Amino acid sequence: MSDIQLWTLIFAVITFSIYIYIAYASRVSDTAGFYIAGGGIPAPANGAAIAADWMSAASFISLAGIVGLSYNGYAGGVFLMGWTGGYVLLALLLAPYLRKFGKYTLPDFVGDRYSETARLVAVLAAIVVSFVYVAGQMAGVGLVFTRFLNVNTTTGVIIGMTIVFFYAVLGGMKGITWTQVAQYSVLIIAYLIPAVAVSAKVTGIPLPQIGFGRILEELNGLQADFGLAEYSGAFTQISMPNMILITAALMFGTAGLPHVIVRFYTAKSVRAARYSALWAIFFIAILYTTAPSVAAFTKLQIIKDLTATSLADVPGWFNTWSDVGLITTAGGGPVSDLGTSTFSYSDVAINNDIIVLASPEIGGLPAPIVGLVAAGALAAALSTASGLLLVISSSVANDVYYKRINPAATEAKQLLVGRCAMAAAIVVAGYLGINPPGFVAQVVALAFGLAAASFFPILVLGIFWKKATAAGAAAGMITGLTVTMAYMIWTIDIYGNSAGIWDIPETGFGTIGMLINFAVTIVVSQFTRKPSPQMQDLVEEIRYPGRSKLVAAHQEGEL
Known part of the structure:
Protein backbone atom coordinates (compact mmCIF):
# COMPACT_ATOMS: atom_id res chain seq x y z
CA MET A 1 0.00 0.00 0.00
CA SER A 2 1.41 3.39 -1.02
CA ASP A 3 1.64 6.35 1.35
CA ILE A 4 -1.23 8.08 -0.46
CA GLN A 5 -3.48 5.04 -0.12
CA LEU A 6 -2.57 4.70 3.54
CA TRP A 7 -3.37 8.34 4.36
CA THR A 8 -6.57 8.21 2.33
CA LEU A 9 -7.67 5.13 4.27
CA ILE A 10 -6.81 6.79 7.59
CA PHE A 11 -8.79 9.94 6.82
CA ALA A 12 -11.68 7.95 5.34
CA VAL A 13 -11.98 5.75 8.44
CA ILE A 14 -11.76 8.73 10.82
CA THR A 15 -14.33 10.85 8.97
CA PHE A 16 -16.74 7.98 8.33
CA SER A 17 -16.60 7.08 12.02
CA ILE A 18 -17.44 10.66 12.95
CA TYR A 19 -20.40 10.74 10.56
CA ILE A 20 -21.84 7.48 11.88
CA TYR A 21 -21.38 8.56 15.52
CA ILE A 22 -23.15 11.87 14.87
CA ALA A 23 -26.03 10.04 13.18
CA TYR A 24 -26.30 7.62 16.11
CA ALA A 25 -26.28 10.47 18.63
CA SER A 26 -28.92 12.33 16.58
CA ARG A 27 -31.20 9.38 15.85
CA VAL A 28 -34.89 10.23 15.71
CA SER A 29 -38.15 8.53 16.63
CA ASP A 30 -40.75 10.82 15.03
CA THR A 31 -41.55 12.10 11.54
CA ALA A 32 -40.79 15.75 12.34
CA GLY A 33 -37.25 14.77 13.32
CA PHE A 34 -36.87 12.47 10.33
CA TYR A 35 -38.16 14.93 7.71
CA ILE A 36 -37.18 18.41 9.00
CA ALA A 37 -34.98 17.80 12.10
CA GLY A 38 -37.81 19.05 14.31
CA GLY A 39 -37.49 22.54 12.83
CA GLY A 40 -34.90 23.43 15.46
CA ILE A 41 -31.57 23.91 13.67
CA PRO A 42 -29.76 27.24 14.41
CA ALA A 43 -29.11 29.47 11.39
CA PRO A 44 -25.27 29.16 11.29
CA ALA A 45 -25.41 25.36 11.55
CA ASN A 46 -28.23 25.24 9.04
CA GLY A 47 -26.17 27.43 6.70
CA ALA A 48 -23.20 25.06 6.94
CA ALA A 49 -25.48 22.07 6.35
CA ILE A 50 -27.04 23.79 3.33
CA ALA A 51 -23.57 24.52 1.96
CA ALA A 52 -22.49 20.90 2.37
CA ASP A 53 -25.80 19.63 1.01
CA TRP A 54 -25.52 21.78 -2.07
CA MET A 55 -21.72 21.79 -2.66
CA SER A 56 -21.71 18.33 -4.08
CA ALA A 57 -19.07 16.25 -5.80
CA ALA A 58 -19.61 18.54 -8.78
CA SER A 59 -18.45 21.56 -6.76
CA PHE A 60 -15.57 19.83 -4.99
CA ILE A 61 -14.35 17.47 -7.71
CA SER A 62 -15.44 18.97 -11.03
CA LEU A 63 -15.83 22.74 -10.72
CA ALA A 64 -12.14 23.57 -11.00
CA GLY A 65 -11.84 21.07 -13.84
CA ILE A 66 -14.68 22.71 -15.72
CA VAL A 67 -13.15 26.16 -15.28
CA GLY A 68 -9.63 24.96 -16.05
CA LEU A 69 -10.18 22.43 -18.82
CA SER A 70 -13.51 22.01 -20.59
CA TYR A 71 -14.66 25.63 -20.43
CA ASN A 72 -11.22 27.24 -20.52
CA GLY A 73 -11.38 29.83 -17.77
CA TYR A 74 -13.80 32.61 -18.56
CA ALA A 75 -16.64 30.43 -19.83
CA GLY A 76 -16.52 28.37 -16.64
CA GLY A 77 -17.86 31.43 -14.86
CA VAL A 78 -21.38 30.32 -15.81
CA PHE A 79 -21.18 27.72 -13.05
CA LEU A 80 -19.82 30.16 -10.50
CA MET A 81 -22.46 32.79 -11.28
CA GLY A 82 -25.33 30.37 -11.73
CA TRP A 83 -24.85 28.14 -8.72
CA THR A 84 -24.19 30.95 -6.25
CA GLY A 85 -26.70 33.38 -7.76
CA GLY A 86 -29.47 30.91 -7.07
CA TYR A 87 -29.06 31.49 -3.36
CA VAL A 88 -29.87 35.17 -3.77
CA LEU A 89 -33.16 34.09 -5.33
CA LEU A 90 -33.73 31.64 -2.49
CA ALA A 91 -33.05 34.23 0.20
CA LEU A 92 -35.26 36.88 -1.40
CA LEU A 93 -38.04 35.02 -3.19
CA LEU A 94 -38.61 31.64 -1.59
CA ALA A 95 -36.94 30.66 1.69
CA PRO A 96 -38.82 32.78 4.25
CA TYR A 97 -42.22 32.25 2.64
CA LEU A 98 -41.84 28.50 2.30
CA ARG A 99 -40.73 28.31 5.94
CA LYS A 100 -43.77 30.33 6.99
CA PHE A 101 -46.04 28.01 5.03
CA GLY A 102 -44.66 25.30 7.31
CA LYS A 103 -44.65 21.92 5.56
CA TYR A 104 -42.26 18.96 5.43
CA THR A 105 -41.40 18.76 1.74
CA LEU A 106 -41.59 20.68 -1.51
CA PRO A 107 -44.42 18.39 -2.80
CA ASP A 108 -46.14 19.06 0.53
CA PHE A 109 -46.20 22.78 -0.28
CA VAL A 110 -47.42 22.09 -3.83
CA GLY A 111 -50.12 19.74 -2.56
CA ASP A 112 -51.47 22.16 0.05
CA ARG A 113 -51.15 25.23 -2.16
CA TYR A 114 -52.62 23.69 -5.31
CA SER A 115 -54.13 20.17 -5.19
CA GLU A 116 -53.45 16.49 -4.59
CA THR A 117 -52.97 15.96 -8.32
CA ALA A 118 -50.32 18.68 -8.37
CA ARG A 119 -48.73 17.01 -5.33
CA LEU A 120 -48.29 13.74 -7.23
CA VAL A 121 -46.78 15.56 -10.22
CA ALA A 122 -44.39 17.31 -7.81
CA VAL A 123 -43.46 13.97 -6.24
CA LEU A 124 -42.60 12.59 -9.68
CA ALA A 125 -40.57 15.68 -10.56
CA ALA A 126 -38.73 15.60 -7.21
CA ILE A 127 -37.80 11.94 -7.66
CA VAL A 128 -36.61 12.48 -11.25
CA VAL A 129 -34.49 15.52 -10.34
CA SER A 130 -33.06 13.85 -7.25
CA PHE A 131 -32.09 10.62 -9.00
CA VAL A 132 -30.40 12.51 -11.85
CA TYR A 133 -28.51 14.57 -9.28
CA VAL A 134 -27.57 11.67 -7.02
CA ALA A 135 -26.07 9.76 -9.96
CA GLY A 136 -23.29 12.35 -10.09
CA GLN A 137 -22.62 12.07 -6.37
CA MET A 138 -22.25 8.31 -6.34
CA ALA A 139 -20.08 8.48 -9.47
CA GLY A 140 -17.84 10.89 -7.57
CA VAL A 141 -17.59 8.46 -4.66
CA GLY A 142 -16.59 5.68 -7.05
CA LEU A 143 -13.97 7.93 -8.68
CA VAL A 144 -12.29 8.74 -5.35
CA PHE A 145 -12.18 5.13 -4.20
CA THR A 146 -10.90 3.95 -7.59
CA ARG A 147 -7.97 6.34 -7.55
CA PHE A 148 -6.99 6.53 -3.91
CA LEU A 149 -7.83 3.11 -2.47
CA ASN A 150 -7.15 1.06 -5.59
CA VAL A 151 -10.58 -0.57 -5.64
CA ASN A 152 -12.90 -0.74 -8.64
CA THR A 153 -15.76 1.70 -9.11
CA THR A 154 -18.44 -0.80 -8.11
CA THR A 155 -16.75 -1.56 -4.78
CA GLY A 156 -16.21 2.15 -4.10
CA VAL A 157 -19.86 2.98 -4.75
CA ILE A 158 -21.03 0.11 -2.53
CA ILE A 159 -18.85 1.39 0.33
CA GLY A 160 -20.38 4.86 -0.11
CA MET A 161 -23.88 3.39 -0.20
CA THR A 162 -23.25 1.55 3.05
CA ILE A 163 -22.05 4.67 4.88
CA VAL A 164 -24.98 6.76 3.65
CA PHE A 165 -27.40 3.97 4.63
CA PHE A 166 -26.22 4.02 8.24
CA TYR A 167 -26.36 7.72 8.92
CA ALA A 168 -29.28 8.69 6.67
CA VAL A 169 -31.64 5.85 7.57
CA LEU A 170 -30.81 6.03 11.27
CA GLY A 171 -30.83 9.78 11.86
CA GLY A 172 -33.12 11.12 9.14
CA MET A 173 -32.90 14.87 8.56
CA LYS A 174 -31.65 15.53 12.08
CA GLY A 175 -28.76 13.11 11.72
CA ILE A 176 -28.08 14.24 8.15
CA THR A 177 -28.03 17.91 9.17
CA TRP A 178 -25.45 17.57 11.94
CA THR A 179 -23.45 15.12 9.84
CA GLN A 180 -23.41 17.70 7.04
CA VAL A 181 -22.06 20.34 9.41
CA ALA A 182 -19.12 18.00 10.05
CA GLN A 183 -18.82 17.20 6.35
CA TYR A 184 -18.66 20.88 5.46
CA SER A 185 -15.81 21.33 7.92
CA VAL A 186 -13.94 18.41 6.34
CA LEU A 187 -14.48 19.43 2.73
CA ILE A 188 -13.60 23.12 3.17
CA ILE A 189 -10.39 22.34 5.11
CA ALA A 190 -9.46 19.74 2.49
CA TYR A 191 -10.07 22.25 -0.31
CA LEU A 192 -8.29 25.22 1.23
CA ILE A 193 -5.07 23.63 2.52
CA PRO A 194 -3.69 22.54 -0.88
CA ALA A 195 -4.98 25.73 -2.53
CA VAL A 196 -3.14 27.92 -0.02
CA ALA A 197 0.00 25.79 -0.20
CA VAL A 198 0.14 25.80 -4.01
CA SER A 199 -0.61 29.53 -4.19
CA ALA A 200 2.22 30.29 -1.78
CA LYS A 201 4.57 27.99 -3.71
CA VAL A 202 3.75 29.34 -7.18
CA THR A 203 3.15 33.05 -6.51
CA GLY A 204 4.49 33.71 -3.03
CA ILE A 205 0.99 34.82 -1.97
CA PRO A 206 -0.82 32.39 0.36
CA LEU A 207 -4.25 33.84 -0.48
CA PRO A 208 -5.31 31.93 -3.64
CA GLN A 209 -7.97 34.45 -4.62
CA ILE A 210 -5.26 37.09 -5.04
CA GLY A 211 -2.35 34.89 -6.05
CA PHE A 212 -3.90 33.47 -9.19
CA GLY A 213 -4.14 36.93 -10.78
CA ARG A 214 -0.37 36.91 -11.09
CA ILE A 215 -0.27 33.89 -13.38
CA LEU A 216 -3.07 34.68 -15.83
CA GLU A 217 -0.78 36.45 -18.30
CA GLU A 218 1.63 33.51 -18.30
CA LEU A 219 -1.25 31.04 -18.69
CA ASN A 220 -2.73 33.03 -21.58
CA GLY A 221 0.67 32.97 -23.30
CA LEU A 222 1.16 29.22 -22.85
CA GLN A 223 -2.30 28.49 -24.24
CA ALA A 224 -1.55 30.66 -27.27
CA ASP A 225 1.60 28.61 -27.86
CA PHE A 226 -0.61 25.52 -28.23
CA GLY A 227 -3.06 27.27 -30.53
CA LEU A 228 -5.70 27.57 -27.82
CA ALA A 229 -7.85 30.60 -27.00
CA GLU A 230 -6.72 32.84 -24.17
CA TYR A 231 -7.60 31.42 -20.80
CA SER A 232 -9.28 34.67 -19.73
CA GLY A 233 -10.74 35.46 -23.17
CA ALA A 234 -14.48 36.20 -23.30
CA PHE A 235 -16.92 34.09 -25.34
CA THR A 236 -14.24 31.90 -26.86
CA GLN A 237 -16.17 28.67 -26.25
CA ILE A 238 -19.71 29.71 -25.34
CA SER A 239 -21.69 32.39 -27.14
CA MET A 240 -23.24 35.20 -25.16
CA PRO A 241 -26.83 33.86 -25.54
CA ASN A 242 -25.77 30.41 -24.34
CA MET A 243 -23.87 31.89 -21.40
CA ILE A 244 -27.09 33.62 -20.38
CA LEU A 245 -29.19 30.48 -20.85
CA ILE A 246 -26.79 28.19 -18.92
CA THR A 247 -26.28 30.70 -16.09
CA ALA A 248 -30.04 31.21 -15.77
CA ALA A 249 -30.74 27.46 -15.81
CA LEU A 250 -28.24 26.89 -13.01
CA MET A 251 -29.48 29.90 -11.04
CA PHE A 252 -33.20 29.14 -11.24
CA GLY A 253 -32.43 25.44 -10.84
CA THR A 254 -30.65 26.14 -7.57
CA ALA A 255 -33.72 27.98 -6.33
CA GLY A 256 -35.89 25.01 -7.30
CA LEU A 257 -33.88 22.07 -5.98
CA PRO A 258 -36.00 19.98 -3.57
CA HIS A 259 -33.11 18.93 -1.32
CA VAL A 260 -32.03 22.58 -0.90
CA ILE A 261 -35.51 23.96 -0.30
CA VAL A 262 -36.32 21.39 2.39
CA ARG A 263 -33.42 22.82 4.39
CA PHE A 264 -35.39 25.96 5.13
CA TYR A 265 -38.08 23.90 6.84
CA THR A 266 -35.43 22.85 9.37
CA ALA A 267 -34.84 26.45 10.50
CA LYS A 268 -36.25 27.58 13.84
CA SER A 269 -38.25 30.47 12.37
CA VAL A 270 -38.91 32.53 9.25
CA ARG A 271 -36.16 34.93 10.32
CA ALA A 272 -33.78 31.99 10.84
CA ALA A 273 -34.63 30.68 7.37
CA ARG A 274 -33.54 33.98 5.82
CA TYR A 275 -30.34 34.04 7.87
CA SER A 276 -29.68 30.40 6.98
CA ALA A 277 -29.58 31.44 3.32
CA LEU A 278 -27.11 34.24 4.10
CA TRP A 279 -24.86 31.90 6.10
CA ALA A 280 -25.01 29.39 3.25
CA ILE A 281 -23.89 32.01 0.73
CA PHE A 282 -20.94 32.88 2.98
CA PHE A 283 -19.86 29.26 3.43
CA ILE A 284 -20.28 28.50 -0.26
CA ALA A 285 -18.35 31.61 -1.30
CA ILE A 286 -15.26 30.38 0.54
CA LEU A 287 -14.97 27.44 -1.86
CA TYR A 288 -16.33 29.17 -4.94
CA THR A 289 -13.84 32.03 -4.79
CA THR A 290 -11.03 29.50 -4.37
CA ALA A 291 -11.99 27.16 -7.24
CA PRO A 292 -10.86 29.49 -10.08
CA SER A 293 -7.41 29.78 -8.53
CA VAL A 294 -7.11 26.00 -8.13
CA ALA A 295 -8.06 25.66 -11.79
CA ALA A 296 -5.49 28.21 -12.95
CA PHE A 297 -2.61 26.93 -10.78
CA THR A 298 -3.23 23.31 -11.76
CA LYS A 299 -3.61 23.96 -15.48
CA LEU A 300 -0.45 26.08 -15.55
CA GLN A 301 1.55 23.29 -13.92
CA ILE A 302 0.00 20.64 -16.19
CA ILE A 303 0.98 22.57 -19.32
CA LYS A 304 4.51 23.02 -18.00
CA ASP A 305 4.82 19.34 -17.07
CA LEU A 306 3.50 18.22 -20.47
CA THR A 307 5.53 20.43 -22.80
CA ALA A 308 7.79 18.46 -25.18
CA THR A 309 7.99 15.41 -22.93
CA SER A 310 7.73 11.63 -23.41
CA LEU A 311 6.18 8.76 -21.49
CA ALA A 312 9.59 7.97 -20.05
CA ASP A 313 9.90 11.47 -18.57
CA VAL A 314 6.36 12.32 -17.43
CA PRO A 315 5.83 13.19 -13.74
CA GLY A 316 4.36 10.61 -11.39
CA TRP A 317 0.90 12.14 -11.30
CA PHE A 318 0.51 11.54 -15.04
CA ASN A 319 1.09 7.80 -14.72
CA THR A 320 -1.14 7.58 -11.65
CA TRP A 321 -4.19 9.01 -13.42
CA SER A 322 -3.55 7.46 -16.83
CA ASP A 323 -3.45 4.04 -15.14
CA VAL A 324 -7.10 4.46 -14.10
CA GLY A 325 -8.12 5.69 -17.56
CA LEU A 326 -8.68 9.35 -16.69
CA ILE A 327 -5.87 10.60 -18.91
CA THR A 328 -5.95 9.39 -22.52
CA THR A 329 -4.64 10.47 -25.90
CA ALA A 330 -6.48 13.34 -27.59
CA GLY A 331 -8.26 10.72 -29.68
CA GLY A 332 -9.45 8.79 -26.63
CA GLY A 333 -6.97 5.91 -26.76
CA PRO A 334 -4.63 4.70 -23.98
CA ILE A 350 -7.45 14.97 -19.19
CA ASN A 351 -10.72 14.20 -17.41
CA ASN A 352 -12.25 17.23 -15.68
CA ASP A 353 -12.85 15.29 -12.50
CA ILE A 354 -9.18 14.81 -11.65
CA ILE A 355 -8.08 18.45 -11.37
CA VAL A 356 -8.82 18.97 -7.68
CA LEU A 357 -8.01 15.39 -6.68
CA ALA A 358 -4.69 15.53 -8.52
CA SER A 359 -3.76 19.12 -7.60
CA PRO A 360 -1.79 18.19 -4.43
CA GLU A 361 0.26 15.64 -6.40
CA ILE A 362 0.77 18.05 -9.30
CA GLY A 363 1.85 20.73 -6.81
CA GLY A 364 4.25 18.31 -5.10
CA LEU A 365 2.46 18.30 -1.74
CA PRO A 366 2.98 15.43 0.75
CA ALA A 367 0.82 12.30 0.93
CA PRO A 368 -1.24 13.36 4.00
CA ILE A 369 -2.58 16.37 2.06
CA VAL A 370 -3.53 14.12 -0.84
CA GLY A 371 -5.39 11.82 1.56
CA LEU A 372 -7.16 14.79 3.15
CA VAL A 373 -8.36 15.99 -0.26
CA ALA A 374 -9.75 12.53 -0.98
CA ALA A 375 -11.65 12.64 2.34
CA GLY A 376 -12.99 16.08 1.41
CA ALA A 377 -14.24 14.80 -1.93
CA LEU A 378 -16.03 11.93 -0.20
CA ALA A 379 -17.59 14.36 2.30
CA ALA A 380 -18.89 16.54 -0.54
CA ALA A 381 -20.39 13.63 -2.45
CA LEU A 382 -21.93 11.86 0.55
CA SER A 383 -23.41 15.01 2.10
CA THR A 384 -25.34 15.86 -1.04
CA ALA A 385 -26.30 12.24 -1.69
CA SER A 386 -27.87 11.94 1.75
CA GLY A 387 -29.93 15.10 1.26
CA LEU A 388 -31.19 13.91 -2.12
CA LEU A 389 -32.05 10.48 -0.78
CA LEU A 390 -34.06 12.07 2.02
CA VAL A 391 -36.07 14.01 -0.56
CA ILE A 392 -36.90 10.78 -2.36
CA SER A 393 -37.73 9.03 0.91
CA SER A 394 -39.94 11.83 2.25
CA SER A 395 -41.73 12.23 -1.10
CA VAL A 396 -42.67 8.56 -1.08
CA ALA A 397 -43.42 8.18 2.63
CA ASN A 398 -45.08 11.53 3.39
CA ASP A 399 -46.56 12.70 0.12
CA VAL A 400 -47.61 9.37 -1.35
CA TYR A 401 -48.02 6.86 1.49
CA TYR A 402 -49.27 9.10 4.32
CA LYS A 403 -51.12 11.78 2.34
CA ARG A 404 -52.64 9.51 -0.33
CA ILE A 405 -52.59 5.85 0.70
CA ASN A 406 -52.85 5.62 4.50
CA PRO A 407 -53.70 8.93 6.24
CA ALA A 408 -54.30 6.99 9.48
CA ALA A 409 -50.72 5.66 9.61
CA THR A 410 -48.99 5.96 12.97
CA GLU A 411 -45.68 7.80 13.44
CA ALA A 412 -43.89 4.46 13.70
CA LYS A 413 -45.46 3.23 10.47
CA GLN A 414 -44.55 6.41 8.62
CA LEU A 415 -40.96 6.18 9.82
CA LEU A 416 -40.74 2.55 8.73
CA VAL A 417 -42.02 3.39 5.25
CA GLY A 418 -39.64 6.37 5.04
CA ARG A 419 -36.64 4.27 6.00
CA CYS A 420 -37.58 1.49 3.58
CA ALA A 421 -38.02 4.05 0.79
CA MET A 422 -34.60 5.51 1.57
CA ALA A 423 -32.99 2.06 1.54
CA ALA A 424 -34.51 1.36 -1.89
CA ALA A 425 -33.41 4.77 -3.15
CA ILE A 426 -29.85 4.07 -2.00
CA VAL A 427 -29.79 0.89 -4.09
CA VAL A 428 -31.00 2.75 -7.20
CA ALA A 429 -28.52 5.57 -6.52
CA GLY A 430 -25.72 3.03 -6.31
CA TYR A 431 -26.66 1.59 -9.69
CA LEU A 432 -26.65 5.09 -11.22
CA GLY A 433 -23.28 5.79 -9.62
CA ILE A 434 -21.81 2.65 -11.23
CA ASN A 435 -23.41 3.50 -14.60
CA PRO A 436 -23.51 7.34 -14.69
CA PRO A 437 -24.71 9.09 -17.86
CA GLY A 438 -21.76 11.51 -17.96
CA PHE A 439 -18.98 13.08 -15.92
CA VAL A 440 -19.96 14.34 -12.49
CA ALA A 441 -20.64 18.01 -13.19
CA GLN A 442 -22.42 17.34 -16.48
CA VAL A 443 -24.95 15.06 -14.76
CA VAL A 444 -25.47 17.60 -11.99
CA ALA A 445 -25.97 20.44 -14.48
CA LEU A 446 -28.79 18.46 -16.09
CA ALA A 447 -30.49 18.11 -12.69
CA PHE A 448 -30.42 21.89 -12.25
CA GLY A 449 -32.06 22.35 -15.64
CA LEU A 450 -34.83 19.91 -14.72
CA ALA A 451 -35.39 21.67 -11.38
CA ALA A 452 -35.62 25.06 -13.10
CA ALA A 453 -38.11 23.75 -15.65
CA SER A 454 -40.34 21.97 -13.15
CA PHE A 455 -40.32 23.62 -9.72
CA PHE A 456 -39.17 27.23 -9.85
CA PRO A 457 -42.19 28.68 -11.71
CA ILE A 458 -44.66 26.78 -9.54
CA LEU A 459 -43.03 28.00 -6.33
CA VAL A 460 -42.80 31.64 -7.41
CA LEU A 461 -46.36 31.74 -8.74
CA GLY A 462 -47.62 29.81 -5.73
CA ILE A 463 -46.23 32.47 -3.41
CA PHE A 464 -46.72 35.67 -5.40
CA TRP A 465 -49.82 35.02 -7.54
CA LYS A 466 -52.75 33.97 -5.44
CA LYS A 467 -54.85 33.09 -8.50
CA ALA A 468 -52.46 30.45 -9.83
CA THR A 469 -54.62 27.34 -10.11
CA ALA A 470 -54.11 23.64 -9.45
CA ALA A 471 -54.70 22.72 -13.09
CA GLY A 472 -52.25 25.40 -14.20
CA ALA A 473 -49.56 24.18 -11.80
CA ALA A 474 -49.91 20.54 -12.83
CA ALA A 475 -49.92 21.39 -16.53
CA GLY A 476 -46.92 23.70 -16.14
CA MET A 477 -44.82 21.18 -14.24
CA ILE A 478 -45.63 18.33 -16.61
CA THR A 479 -44.93 20.43 -19.71
CA GLY A 480 -41.73 22.02 -18.41
CA LEU A 481 -40.27 18.75 -17.13
CA THR A 482 -41.28 16.71 -20.21
CA VAL A 483 -40.02 19.20 -22.79
CA THR A 484 -36.72 19.73 -20.98
CA MET A 485 -36.04 16.05 -20.40
CA ALA A 486 -36.98 15.21 -24.00
CA TYR A 487 -34.54 17.84 -25.27
CA MET A 488 -31.75 16.54 -23.03
CA ILE A 489 -32.29 12.99 -24.28
CA TRP A 490 -32.63 14.14 -27.89
CA THR A 491 -29.29 15.95 -27.79
CA ILE A 492 -27.33 12.94 -26.52
CA ASP A 493 -24.54 12.19 -28.99
CA ILE A 494 -25.90 8.74 -29.91
CA TYR A 495 -28.88 10.36 -31.63
CA GLY A 496 -26.74 12.68 -33.74
CA ASN A 497 -28.42 15.85 -32.47
CA SER A 498 -25.68 17.11 -30.15
CA ALA A 499 -25.88 20.62 -31.66
CA GLY A 500 -29.49 20.87 -30.50
CA ILE A 501 -31.86 23.60 -31.70
CA TRP A 502 -30.11 26.88 -32.53
CA ASP A 503 -27.02 25.44 -30.82
CA ILE A 504 -28.67 25.60 -27.39
CA PRO A 505 -26.82 23.10 -25.16
CA GLU A 506 -28.75 20.67 -22.96
CA THR A 507 -27.33 22.40 -19.88
CA GLY A 508 -28.99 25.67 -20.92
CA PHE A 509 -32.34 24.35 -22.11
CA GLY A 510 -33.70 24.33 -18.56
CA THR A 511 -34.22 28.10 -18.95
CA ILE A 512 -36.41 27.51 -22.01
CA GLY A 513 -38.32 24.79 -20.14
CA MET A 514 -38.83 27.18 -17.22
CA LEU A 515 -40.28 29.88 -19.49
CA ILE A 516 -42.59 27.30 -21.07
CA ASN A 517 -43.70 26.24 -17.57
CA PHE A 518 -44.46 29.87 -16.63
CA ALA A 519 -46.43 30.41 -19.84
CA VAL A 520 -48.47 27.18 -19.54
CA THR A 521 -49.26 27.74 -15.85
CA ILE A 522 -50.39 31.33 -16.42
CA VAL A 523 -52.49 30.55 -19.49
CA VAL A 524 -54.19 27.47 -18.01
CA SER A 525 -54.84 29.34 -14.75
CA GLN A 526 -56.84 31.92 -16.68
CA PHE A 527 -59.39 29.30 -17.76
CA THR A 528 -59.59 26.94 -14.78
CA ARG A 529 -61.09 27.02 -11.31
CA LYS A 530 -59.46 29.55 -9.02
CA PRO A 531 -58.20 28.64 -5.52
CA SER A 532 -60.64 29.05 -2.65
CA PRO A 533 -60.93 32.53 -1.10
CA GLN A 534 -59.39 31.13 2.07
CA MET A 535 -56.32 29.85 0.18
CA GLN A 536 -55.98 33.16 -1.64
CA ASP A 537 -56.02 34.98 1.71
CA LEU A 538 -53.41 32.56 3.08
CA VAL A 539 -51.12 33.09 0.07
CA GLU A 540 -51.32 36.83 0.58
CA GLU A 541 -50.69 36.65 4.32
CA ILE A 542 -47.55 34.46 4.13
CA ARG A 543 -45.80 37.33 2.32
CA TYR A 544 -46.10 39.68 5.27
CA PRO A 545 -44.25 39.67 8.63
CA GLY A 546 -45.93 38.20 11.67
CA ARG A 547 -47.98 35.10 12.25
CA SER A 548 -51.65 35.71 11.51
CA LYS A 549 -54.42 33.46 12.76
CA LEU A 550 -54.89 32.10 9.25
CA VAL A 551 -51.22 31.15 8.88
CA ALA A 552 -51.16 29.67 12.40
CA ALA A 553 -54.21 27.55 11.63
CA HIS A 554 -52.60 26.26 8.44
CA GLN A 555 -49.30 25.42 10.16
CA GLU A 556 -51.14 23.49 12.86
CA GLY A 557 -53.15 21.52 10.32
CA GLU A 558 -56.48 23.14 11.12
CA LEU A 559 -56.91 24.66 7.64
Missing part, protein backbone atom coordinates in the same frame (compact mmCIF):
# COMPACT_ATOMS: atom_id res chain seq x y z
CA VAL A 335 -1.57 6.87 -23.42
CA SER A 336 0.61 3.89 -24.35
CA ASP A 337 -0.35 4.73 -27.94
CA LEU A 338 1.97 7.72 -27.68
CA GLY A 339 4.89 5.28 -27.77
CA THR A 340 8.33 6.82 -27.46
CA SER A 341 7.49 10.02 -29.33
CA THR A 342 7.61 13.46 -27.81
CA PHE A 343 4.21 14.93 -26.95
CA SER A 344 2.68 17.98 -25.28
CA TYR A 345 -0.44 19.07 -23.46
CA SER A 346 -2.59 19.31 -26.60
CA ASP A 347 -1.86 15.66 -27.48
CA VAL A 348 -3.66 14.24 -24.44
CA ALA A 349 -7.17 14.46 -22.95
